[in-house]
Amino acid sequence: MTFTDASLVALRVFREVAERGTLTAAATALGYTQSGVSRQIAALERAAGTPLLERRHDGVRLTPAGRIVLRRATTVLDQIDATARELAGLPDDHATVRLGWFTSAGTTLVPHALAALRRTHPAITVTTREGSTPALVRALRAGTVDLALLASVPPYRPLDTETPALKVLTLTERSLRVAVPAGHPLARGEFIDVADLHGRQWIAASATGEHGGLGVWPGLDERPTIAHTARDWLAKLHLVAAGGGLTTVPAAFTPVAPEGVRILPVRGGPAEQRRIVLARLPTPLSEPAARLADALRATAIETDTSP
Template sequence: MAFTDASLTALRVFREVAERGTLTAAATALGYTQSAVSRQIAALERAAGAPLLERRHDGVRLTPAGRVVVRRAASVIDQIDATARELAGLPDEHAVVRLGWFASAGAGLVPRALAALRETHPAISVVTREGSTPALVRALRAGTLDLAVIAAAPPFRPPDSETPALVVRTLVERGLCVAVPAAHPLARGEFVEIADLHGQRWIAGTGDDRVMGVWPGLDERPEIAHTARDWLAKLQLVAAGCGITTAPASLAPVAPAGVRVLPVRGGPSEQRRLQLARMPGPQPEAAGRVAEALRVAAMEAGA
């Protein structure tokens, strides 16, 4: 079987697997059974004459051949979709930019940048979606995102070990803070001493959330009173007096009433970076305009 015999369905399935990171997640997203996804991948591998995925205990990873196929598949699928839109008489979407962002970036930075972009470049349409940093990186590799706002913590390694390396630009770097109820004793000053974090009840994140949760490096077993994936749910639990949580400084202006977001002193600085990532290569003008709007918004607000 030659690779030219590969079906468009198989390419779409493969791209979904590359983005989701597991066959199960791809099957759920597509509404297929896992066996149907496996059959499509097997057919594509036969056409390619090489394994495209490395099966691991925690999901799948693209092989070198798989990285070639997913890159080309993204281009083919986008061209087919553009052709279908043109034949249907729909507007050309060449100025559409697909932007991904992790949760707290959507609370301030992304809306500010998009509002400014509408004023300066109203012809550019931006389609956005939220995701964890690992999921956004996979989506960039799969070609379903053009840009991604991601989070990074020390020692600030590259977002993944795949090749080619992603182009990553730091938008801003600031210290991690804690969100405390306004009536809490810790809220009386303009900062919190790290020693005072001992013995507190914490509201922790789940899954890939490394930004909002327990203060890193505490030399005790923390008491986790609640866990939540959504940052707003965490801050509302803080407002209700249910505990405290870590938070990026960018959430201070949008924190709900009854919450103070304060810096922490007295220990090693816990720096966090807000980064913008994309695949290497020439960048379309529209994507460059969106990237610049994000950079300016981060600089002006201190993100």
């Protein structure tokens, strides 16, 4: 058996595994059993004559051979999909750009950039998906998104260790703030002293307050008390308004805070900054993707300088 015998089904399954990071997640997304996914990967590895995935306790990672196969498989599958569309008489989708974005970018940055792009380039179609940084980085590698809008935290390490390195453009750097109930004593001033955050109840994305979403103030030097967990930003802010606790948010949330919430800067202690970056593969951008990148950059700068 040679690699030319590899089936399109196996290539699609392999791309899904590479994007999802685990066989289980890929099986769920495809509607397959995990054993079915395993069989397709095993067949592809036999055809390649070498392992394509490194199995680890936390999922899978592409081997050097796997990266080659993924790059080629993505090209083949995209061409097959384009051919199917053409045969079906569907419109050419060359002007479609696939954008991935981190959760809080959906409050202002993404919708405002898309509105601006529609005004200047109405023929460009943008499809979007929200995701975590690891998921969107895998999607870039798998070729299922063209651009990924990500939040980068100090010390601003590379997004992954794969080669070739992703190309990353910093759009802006923003400070973090704390959302408090409008009637709370901390809401009386124009800023909050970091010392006044001690002993507070917090609303966070996880029960530990670590990783995968803001919530607890990053510079807090105590074990936090987390009263509520929620991943949805609107839910967090309404819990704040109801007096359920405090939560950390990007400064960009200030103009969209619901009634009953004040969003204030924090003084004292190290500055807490987050970069918003646009990541992509180090290959030339299509013109539609470049136009979207320009719109995102202009919107990021505009919202940073807005009063």
